[in-house]
Amino acid sequence: MNASSAPLWTKSFILCLANNLFLFIFYFAQTTILPVYILNDLGGTLTEAGLAMTLFMAAAIIVRPFSGLIIEKFGVRKTLILSETFFSLFSLAYLLADNLTLLLIIRFIHGIWFSILSTVVVPVVNQFIPEKRKGEGMGYFVMSINLGIVLGPFLGLSLIQYFSYLNITALLAAMVLFGFIFCFFIPIKEPSKPKKVQSSGSIFQLSHFVEKKAVPIALLAMLISFSYASIMSFIAPFAASKNLMPYAGLFFIVFAFSMMSLRPITGKIYDQKGPQYVIYPALIAFSIGLFILSQIETLTGFLIAAVFIGLGFGSAQPCIQTLALQRAPKHRIGHATSTFYTLYDLGIAIGSTVVGLMIAAQSYSFAYICCGILSLISVFYFKFFVQARPAT
Incomplete structure (x- = not known):
C-alpha cells in the first residue's frame, strides 16, 4: 500500500x-x-x-x-x-x-x-x-x-x-x-531510544526539559498565541464596547466553524506540498482578521473578522504543532510537545496581560492593530528562523 x-x-x-x-x-x-x-x-x-x-x-x-x-x-x-x-x-x-x-x-x-x-x-x-x-x-x-x-x-x-x-x-x-x-x-x-539516551547523565540537563529542535517553532507558536490571547480574553468586553454583546456568542460560533472548515484541506496541503503552503496564508489571514476587528463598528464587520481569525488561527496552529513534532526524534516527541505547549501557554499568559495594559492605556483598536502587526512579523519569523533553518 x-x-x-x-x-x-x-x-x-x-x-x-x-x-x-x-x-x-x-x-x-x-x-x-x-x-x-x-x-x-x-x-x-x-x-x-x-x-x-x-x-x-x-x-x-x-x-x-x-x-x-x-x-x-x-x-x-x-x-x-x-x-x-x-x-x-x-x-x-x-x-x-x-x-x-x-x-x-x-x-x-x-x-x-x-x-x-x-x-x-x-x-x-x-x-x-x-x-x-x-x-x-x-x-x-x-x-x-x-x-x-x-x-x-x-x-x-x-x-x-x-x-x-x-x-x-x-x-x-x-x-x-x-x-x-x-x-x-x-x-x-514505547518508542525505542538510542543507547546514549538510555544512559543519560545529570538529571538537571536542559535537554531533559526542552527539545531544542522544537524551540524555533514553539517561539512562532508563542507569537501567535500572544495575539490569540486578545480574542480569548477580551472579545466579550470589546463586543460590549461596540454594543455587540448579544452577538459575542455568535462570534465564537462563527470563529469555531471557520477554524474547522478548512482543516481537512489544509492537512492534505501540508502533507503533499509542505507546511509553508499553509502557514503563510494562514498567518496573513489571521493578521487581516485582527486588523478588521480593530476597525469594526457593525455586526457584519464583527463576523467577517471572526471568519478571517478562525481560518487563520485554525489553519496555522495545528500545522505549526505538527512541524514541531516532525523536527524532533521519535523518542523526543513528548519533550517537543511540552516545549511547544510551554511557550504557547506563556504566549497566552503574557498576551492576556500585555494586551490588557494596551487596552487600558490606549484602546481596543490600538491593541488589535498591534496584535495584527505582530502576526505579520511572525510571517517573517517563520521565513527566516524556521523555514530557512530546516532540522538536520
Missing part, C-alpha cells in the same frame, strides 16, 4: 480523538460554569472566581516543562494511564468542593494533571497517524480540541439554566471517565 494512502481513521485514532474531545469538553465547560458556582453557591467574589481560573493555568504552565521528562522516565502508556486516572479523580473531586478553599486546592492540583495529560496524548495519537499524513492527522486531532471549545461552553451554559452545578459536573466527570476507559483499548507502543 502506498504510504500516502495508509489508513488514518483506525479504531485507535478514533479512540484517541474521542478521549481528547471529552477531556476538553470538561475543561471548557468547567471554565464557563465554575465562576457561576463560585459567585452564586459559594458566595465568592469576581476576584476569587478569576483566581480559580488562574490557579489552574498557573499549575499547568509550571508543570508543562517537566511533562516531557515525566513521559521519558515513566513511558508513554504509564504516563497516560496515571495522568488520566488522577485527572478523572479530581474531576469527581469538584462534587466535594463545598467551600472556596477546597475548590481552589482542587483547581491547582487538577491543573497539574491536565498539563501532563494534555501533553502525553499528543505522542500517543502520533503513533496512529501515518508518516505521510501527519499534517492531516494532527489537524483532526486539534479539531477535537476545537470541538471542545464549542461544545464545552455550549453544554455548560445550556444545562446551568435547568440543573445545578453539581449535577452538570457529575455528567462532565462521567464523560471524562468514559474517555478514560478508551485508553485501555489503545495499543500504545
Whole structure:
C-alpha cells in the first residue's frame, strides 16, 4: 500500500480523538460554569472566581516543562494511564468542593494533571497517524480540541439554566471517565531510544526539559498565541464596547466553524506540498482578521473578522504543532510537545496581560492593530528562523 494512502481513521485514532474531545469538553465547560458556582453557591467574589481560573493555568504552565521528562522516565502508556486516572479523580473531586478553599486546592492540583495529560496524548495519537499524513492527522486531532471549545461552553451554559452545578459536573466527570476507559483499548507502543539516551547523565540537563529542535517553532507558536490571547480574553468586553454583546456568542460560533472548515484541506496541503503552503496564508489571514476587528463598528464587520481569525488561527496552529513534532526524534516527541505547549501557554499568559495594559492605556483598536502587526512579523519569523533553518 502506498504510504500516502495508509489508513488514518483506525479504531485507535478514533479512540484517541474521542478521549481528547471529552477531556476538553470538561475543561471548557468547567471554565464557563465554575465562576457561576463560585459567585452564586459559594458566595465568592469576581476576584476569587478569576483566581480559580488562574490557579489552574498557573499549575499547568509550571508543570508543562517537566511533562516531557515525566513521559521519558515513566513511558508513554504509564504516563497516560496515571495522568488520566488522577485527572478523572479530581474531576469527581469538584462534587466535594463545598467551600472556596477546597475548590481552589482542587483547581491547582487538577491543573497539574491536565498539563501532563494534555501533553502525553499528543505522542500517543502520533503513533496512529501515518508518516505521510501527519499534517492531516494532527489537524483532526486539534479539531477535537476545537470541538471542545464549542461544545464545552455550549453544554455548560445550556444545562446551568435547568440543573445545578453539581449535577452538570457529575455528567462532565462521567464523560471524562468514559474517555478514560478508551485508553485501555489503545495499543500504545514505547518508542525505542538510542543507547546514549538510555544512559543519560545529570538529571538537571536542559535537554531533559526542552527539545531544542522544537524551540524555533514553539517561539512562532508563542507569537501567535500572544495575539490569540486578545480574542480569548477580551472579545466579550470589546463586543460590549461596540454594543455587540448579544452577538459575542455568535462570534465564537462563527470563529469555531471557520477554524474547522478548512482543516481537512489544509492537512492534505501540508502533507503533499509542505507546511509553508499553509502557514503563510494562514498567518496573513489571521493578521487581516485582527486588523478588521480593530476597525469594526457593525455586526457584519464583527463576523467577517471572526471568519478571517478562525481560518487563520485554525489553519496555522495545528500545522505549526505538527512541524514541531516532525523536527524532533521519535523518542523526543513528548519533550517537543511540552516545549511547544510551554511557550504557547506563556504566549497566552503574557498576551492576556500585555494586551490588557494596551487596552487600558490606549484602546481596543490600538491593541488589535498591534496584535495584527505582530502576526505579520511572525510571517517573517517563520521565513527566516524556521523555514530557512530546516532540522538536520
